[in-house]
Amino acid sequence: MAKLRADRSECGRSWNTNAVDDSVSDTPKGSFPKAVHLLKHSEFERVYQQGRRHFSGNMTVFYLRTANEAATGPDEAGTKQPSCVRAGGSTVRVGFTVSKALGGSVERNRMRRRTREAVRHHLQMLQVASVAVDVVINPKKSLMTAEFSQISAEIERAFRVIRQNCEGAGKISGKQEARRV
Numbered sequence: 001m002a003k004l005r006a007d008r009s010e011c012g013r014s015w016n017t018n019a020v021d022d023s024v025s026d027t028p029k030g031s032f033p034k035a036v037h038l039l040k041h042s043e044f045e046r047v048y049q050q051g052r053r054h055f056s057g058n059m060t061v062f063y064l065r066t067a068n069e070a071a072t073g074p075d076e077a078g079t080k081q082p083s084c085v086r087a088g089g090s091t092v093r094v095g096f097t098v099s100k101a102l103g104g105s106v107e108r109n110r111m112r113r114r115t116r117e118a119v120r121h122h123l124q125m126l127q128v129a130s131v132a133v134d135v136v137i138n139p140k141k142s143l144m145t146a147e148f149s150q151i152s153a154e155i156e157r158a159f160r161v162i163r164q165n166c167e168g169a170g171k172i173s174g175k176q177e178a179r180r181v
Helices: 002-010 040-050 105-127 146-170 174-180
Strands: 052-055 059-066 094-095 131-141
Touching: 002 105, 040 059, 040 094, 040 131, 052 146, 059 146, 105 131, 105 146, 131 146
Parallel strands: 094 131
Antiparallel strands: 052 059, 059 131
């Protein structure tokens, strides 16, 4: 161990011997920047009241399709909206709510961290879509004991449903087109 530390110190960098070696990990690299966070109480309320729901075993996912043009500049009231617009023109924002009824702060924060990591792995699914959507994830108590692979699969399925429903909502069927004319 001393020889390893000596070899590493010769490189000019200090190493944390407890750190995880990223070159060995097979988990996909993703990001969850602040621009993707849903933060304001009013935004959460809007998603709860106007949005749709997707239920799964360990969580409930609320989602609301938003307008692309409103996400890039000021809205009618003149307030500036978050500008996390992706290359495809879509804005994806994700928020997490964990009720106090689910446990103490340690348990609630652990649930939030686990769901955030699963979202980080699958966020690209929504970002490549041509829709702007706000998502709120509300875990259930069973999430504490669930395997991470199960949580990740549920997030992936929820994002697939959200993408399908939001992209399908923008298309006009033949009957709707006939009514418009």
